[in-house]
Amino acid sequence: MMVRSGSAMRYGIEFEYLLIDASGPHAGRIRDFTNLDFPALSRMLAAKPGLDDPTLATGDQGIRSGYWYLEGDERAHPDGRFAGLAVKGVEIRTPPRDSVAEALDLLLEIERQLAATLATHHLALGIAALNPLHERYVFDPPLNTYEQRTRAADRDFAGNDIATLTFGPDLNLSFAERDWRRDLDAARKLNFYAPFIVPFSFDSPWYAGQPWTGWSRRTWMRCGCRPAVRVYVEADNHAALQASPLMRPARPGEVGRIEFKAFDAAPGVALLAALCQLLTGLCLDDSLPGRSEEPDVDLYRLAALDAFDEAQIAHGAQRVLRASEAALQQAGLEAAAGQLEPLWRQRAARTTPAHALRASGQPYWPGGLAAH
DSSP states (O other), X not given: OOOOOSSSEEEEEEEEEEEEEOSSTTTTOEESTTTOXXXXXHHHTXXXXXXXXXXXXXXXXXXXXXXXXXXXXXXXXXXXXXXXXXXXXXXXXXXXXXXXXXXXXXXXXXXXXXXXXXXXXXXXXXXXXXXXXXXXXXXXXXXXXXXXXXXXXXXXXTTHHHHTTBOOEEEEEEETTOOHHHHHHHHHHHHHHHHHHGGGGOOBOEETXXXXXXXXXXXXXXXXXXXXXXXXXXXXXXXXXXHOTTEEEOOTTOTTOEEEOOSOOOOOHHHHHHHHHHHHHHHHOOOOOOOOSSOOHHHHXXXXXXXXXSHHHHHHHHHHHHHHHHHHHHTTOHHXXXXXXXXXXXXXXXXXXXXXXXXXXXXXXXXXXXXX
C-alpha cells in the first residue's frame, strides 16, 4: 500500500510467499489450494500486526486485514455470499515509509513475526515466482453464474486463474506535489520499458514439476492478461480515470500511488532494494522516450525465454539502468544509485535469480527474504 504525505517520496512493499511444510513426513512440501484448509489456516494467522491500521484496504470480504493475509482466489456462492478462498500462499504488505530502507526494514520485521507464527503450526515460508507443481489452476467447483457475471464485469479478475499460481512483489511509490498527469506519464514509461527490466527478477524456471524452457514462466503466462503498472487517483476524478486503462480509483490517502506489479518474486533484500531504486530512477528520469499503455506480449515472452542472452533485452536493460542511475544521481540520491549495483552485475553476467534456482535443483528458495 502507499499513502501520500509531506515526504518527497514514499514507498510501500507487498510480497507474496509460498507456504511450505516445515517438518514432519512431508517436510519441504508446498502447501496450496490442493491441501490447505482456509478456515483453519485463517484462524492460525489471525493474531497479527496492523489490525488497528485504518489505512489498510481489507477487500470486499475483509480477508485482507493486518500486515499479512492469505492470498488466493475468492469464491462465492450462487447468491453472492462468500464461499471460501482457494489459498495460493500468504502476502505481507508494509504501511508507507519515507525511504526504501525503512520499507524493507519493516517488511523484514513483519516477515520475522509471520515466520514465527507459522513455525508454531509446522509451516514455513518459501520464495518462487510460480507454483512449480501445477500446470494450471482449475476452478473447483466450476464458476457459478454469479461468479461468471461478476468476474466478467470487473477487469481486475482477468487472468485470475494465472494469478492463483504466480507470486510477485507489488512495489509502490509516490511523489509529493506531482499531479496525476505526471504520475500517468511515469506509469506509461514503466509499462513501455517493463520487458527490459523484469529479467532482473526472473525466478520461475520450473513449470508443472519440470524445468521450463525459459527463465520466467510467470512472465510468459501473465504478460497478456495481468497489469504491469497502475496509478491511483481520486475516485471522483473522472477525467483521470477516463484518460488511461492504467488508472484506478484510489482509497482515501492513496492518491498518487504508482504500483508496479511485473517483477517476479525473487530472494534477497539487496535485489529488492535495487528494484525499488530502479523504479524510482525511472520515474525521475526525463530522457527515455518510450511510452505505452498496452503490454508488448511478444517482447515480454522473448525476455521470459532468453533473458539477457537476447541482445534486444540486454541492450534495453542497459539503457534503462543508465537512465535510472543518472536520474538518481542528478536528484542527489547517490546512495540510491549505488544500490543498483546488483542489477549491473546481473546484466554483465547475463544471469537472473532463475539461473541459480535451476542450478540448485530446488523448486523454490526455502525461507523468506531474510534467509537470502
